[in-house]
Amino acid sequence: MSRKVEISPPGDPFPAMDGHLARAKKAIDTQFGEGVGSKLLPSNKTIVINKVSSLDAMYEMIVDGYIVGRLRFDIPKRDYTFLLTLNGARRIGAVSRQKWVTLHDGVLKYLIDGANLMVPGIAGCDSDIQVDDEVWLTDSSGEVVGSGISRMTGEEMAKEQKGFAVKIRAVEDPSPPSDNPKTSTWEDVVISNSNDVVAIEEEAISFIKRTAAKQDAPIVVGFSGGKDSLATYLVVEKAVQSSPPIFFMDTGIELPETVEHIKDFAKSRKVRIIGQEAGDQFWKSVDVFGPPARDFRWCCKVLKLGPAATSIADELGGETLTFMGQRKLESFQRSIEPRVTENPWVPGQISANPIQKWNALEVWLYIFREKADFNPLYNKGYHRMGCYLCPSSPLAELESLRETHPELHEKWESKMHDWSEKYGFPDEWIEMGFWRWKKLPKGQMELVNKLGLDIEPDRSSPGESLELQVTQGIAPCTNSGFSLEGAFSSGIDLNRVSKIFPIFGKTRHSEEMGVLRTKADENSIALFSSGSVVVRGTDEKTVERLTEKMERAVKRAIFCQECGSCVPQCEHGALSLDAGKISVDEEKCTSCLKCDNWPCPTYLT
Numbered sequence: 001m002s003r004k005v006e007i008s009p010p011g012d013p014f015p016a017m018d019g020h021l022a023r024a025k026k027a028i029d030t031q032f033g034e035g036v037g038s039k040l041l042p043s044n045k046t047i048v049i050n051k052v053s054s055l056d057a058m059y060e061m062i063v064d065g066y067i068v069g070r071l072r073f074d075i076p077k078r079d080y081t082f083l084l085t086l087n088g089a090r091r092i093g094a095v096s097r098q099k100w101v102t103l104h105d106g107v108l109k110y111l112i113d114g115a116n117l118m119v120p121g122i123a124g125c126d127s128d129i130q131v132d133d134e135v136w137l138t139d140s141s142g143e144v145v146g147s148g149i150s151r152m153t154g155e156e157m158a159k160e161q162k163g164f165a166v167k168i169r170a171v172e173d174p175s176p177p178s179d180n181p182k183t184s185t186w187e188d189v190v191i192s193n194s195n196d197v198v199a200i201e202e203e204a205i206s207f208i209k210r211t212a213a214k215q216d217a218p219i220v221v222g223f224s225g226g227k228d229s230l231a232t233y234l235v236v237e238k239a240v241q242s243s244p245p246i247f248f249m250d251t252g253i254e255l256p257e258t259v260e261h262i263k264d265f266a267k268s269r270k271v272r273i274i275g276q277e278a279g280d281q282f283w284k285s286v287d288v289f290g291p292p293a294r295d296f297r298w299c300c301k302v303l304k305l306g307p308a309a310t311s312i313a314d315e316l317g318g319e320t321l322t323f324m325g326q327r328k329l330e331s332f333q334r335s336i337e338p339r340v341t342e343n344p345w346v347p348g349q350i351s352a353n354p355i356q357k358w359n360a361l362e363v364w365l366y367i368f369r370e371k372a373d374f375n376p377l378y379n380k381g382y383h384r385m386g387c388y389l390c391p392s393s394p395l396a397e398l399e400s401l402r403e404t405h406p407e408l409h410e411k412w413e414s415k416m417h418d419w420s421e422k423y424g425f426p427d428e429w430i431e432m433g434f435w436r437w438k439k440l441p442k443g444q445m446e447l448v449n450k451l452g453l454d455i456e457p458d459r460s461s462p463g464e465s466l467e468l469q470v471t472q473g474i475a476p477c478t479n480s481g482f483s484l485e486g487a488f489s490s491g492i493d494l495n496r497v498s499k500i501f502p503i504f505g506k507t508r509h510s511e512e513m514g515v516l517r518t519k520a521d522e523n524s525i526a527l528f529s530s531g532s533v534v535v536r537g538t539d540e541k542t543v544e545r546l547t548e549k550m551e552r553a554v555k556r557a558i559f560c561q562e563c564g565s566c567v568p569q570c571e572h573g574a575l576s577l578d579a580g581k582i583s584v585d586e587e588k589c590t591s592c593l594k595c596d597n598w599p600c601p602t603y604l605t
Contacts, residue, residue: 005065008052012329013062014360015186016047019381024061024071027080031134032096039095040068040088044183048361051383055443056433057396061088064180073396075432076451080396082134084147086170089136090177093144099135101125101150101157101166108145108171111137117148117166122157129154135166139174146171190369197365201235204354208239208323211340211352215321220247220274222351223265225258225375226385228325230265231363232355234370236323239354243269247322249311251303252278253387255405261375268373274315276307282389285561286415289601290459293438294391298561301601303387305345306563312348313568319348326353329360345599347569380404395433423460428453435459466490466558468533468551474540481522481536482543488531493558497527499583500557504550505591520591525550549596556582559602566598 007013016024025037041047041063048062057073068088072081084092093100103111107121117137129135129150137146148166150157157165190197212219221236223229223246237243246266250259266273285302286292292299312320328335340352355363367374375385381400384393388401389412402409416430428451429435434444440457448455472485494516498509505520514529523537523546535550537543560581567575567582574588575595 007050010329012360013048013050015364016049018379023381027082032092033098036096040091046184046189057394066178084134089147090144093136099126101135102138105140111168111171116168119160119163119165125154125157127154143174186368190365204235205239208354217319217321218316219244219321222247222322222324224385225262227363231366232323232325243271245271246273248273248275249304249307250277251387253282253389255388257377258385275311278303288559291435292391296438298601302561302563306565309346309568310564321350324351324353328356345565391436429455474543481538482540483536484543484547485534491531494529497557500553502584502586502589555602556600
């Protein structure tokens with residue numbers, strides 16, 4: 001008889017791999033005694049994990065269809081704690097002699113009614129209990145009846161006459177653990193769910209065929225080295241009855257196992273990998289933009305999307321249909337995206353998502369059924385693949401890097417210390433992952449305040465130091481028209497800016513006088529190496545718009561990170577990369593200024 005398991009939303013469960021289980025067992029053993037973890041999470045069971053909302057990482061651990069606990073990463077400790085559910089407490093109580101609290105007769109009914117446990121209600125406890133420990137509660141007969149969090153030490157519970165002892169998490173009348181003697185393997189699970197797997201595969205194949213029939217473009221599969229892109233490739237392969245090329249941008253901050261897995265997979269299929277290698281571009285760009293952040297994801301634009309646009313233009317004739325492994329349950333943003341999309345950062349690419357409606361467990365069952373080799377990092381305890389410094393990763397995942405790839409973690413930490421010293425951030429800004437936001441959200445600021453840290457909610461980037469200040473607003477010129485005078489917050493490399501100012505019109509650079517002059521019909525810009533600027537135009541609106549465009553062009557010229565996303569978009573072929581920076585061919589440029597509206601990581605996030 002099947003039984004519905006109530007898991008926390010959004011509900012994206014997946015199999016517990018060796019690394020995930022090792023981490024959970026270590027936390028359980030530390031809290032409840034050596035060997036208890038293996039008894040709570042036995043190797044002969046198919047254990048499922050479900051990610052739940054938390055300040056950082058937290059996962060429900062599901063055994064026999066019951067949530068036995070939640071593995072939570074504690075930011076201040078930079079380590080995991082296992083939070084007991086009632087079912088988990090009952091299982092723990094059968095094998096552990098640590099962190100127990102026994103109730104006096106008659107107390108249980110008050111706890112069931114919503115009370116917390118006070119000292120007078122305690123008959124006995126483990127003297128080693130510390131404040132904030134996870135504890136399990138028994139009645140006088142030894143039956144486990146609840147779980148909670150200690151608010152006093154065990155010694156205090158024993159000697160004090162009153163006080164708040166345990167905050168109750170779950171409590172019920174006595175009942176034996178819901179153990180299931182049946183064992184199973186993931187092969188058994190695949191067989192039991194074969195009808196569902198067949199149904200989702202058939203729907204995905206149908207979608208792929210319909211989409212491909214509508215697009216007259218080369219087919220590739222976006223391949224990140226993770227489970228979702230692997231499942232996508234397998235189903236696309238069946239739909240088109242051939243092995244398409246792999247589309248992969250090596251950002252330079254991929255873990256070596258991921259790169260090797262992708263190369264091995266391509267070799268096994270005898271297909272080529274289309275894409276570019278960013279090399280050390282990330283380490284150059286971080287000095288310009290600062291650490292990437294969840295609300296400032298310049299890294300994706302510079303290392304992935306720009307190079308993707310170049311690869312499509314150079315290797316795929318300017319357009320492609322790319323099947324991707326994006327799923328709705330991965331994030332809120334992806335939950336609202338259509339199944340077929342176009343990205344303004346990657347002209348010529350139509351992206352389609354065959355497994356958009358699959359959950360992670362279905363993805364894994366499909367991979368298991370197909371007996372496909374997957375990225376070995378999953379077995380090391382990683383939950384997602386991609387850039388190992390992605391700000392979207394929880395701190396828990398970044399701490400995994402310290403364990404599995406200490407040399408990579410040390411390189412990043414060294415760079416971060418240089419940054420924090422330059423801008424006056426304390427070590428905790430690095431160690432607790434606050435660098436992952438430009439503007440810290442409410443939950444993170446509450447943690448900052450709780451810990452008494454001196455960390456401001458906002459941080460700046462070097463690029464933001466180049467700001468235009470208006471020294472004299474728009475005013476009528478003495479001759480005709482209107483003018484505006486202003487100054488950038490630092491000096492300007494006019495030689496660099498001269499490479500892009502032709503988008504406005506005829507441009508001349510005088511090194512001797514330290515001035516760059518651009519003439520566009522009746523309008524003009526005079527930019528000086530000191531940072532001073534004068535913009536003239538026929539009317540106030542024209543001057544205002546031209547000034548805004550001029551400021552963006554200066555930033556685009558100075559801070560260009562050669563992502564190349566704008567190059568293939570110019571219909572006149574007037575843009576190119578010159579010595580790592582964007583440049584304009586004055587002979588080809590028509591001054592249409594369409595490029596001013598294209599996405600650019602120098603000022604658009």
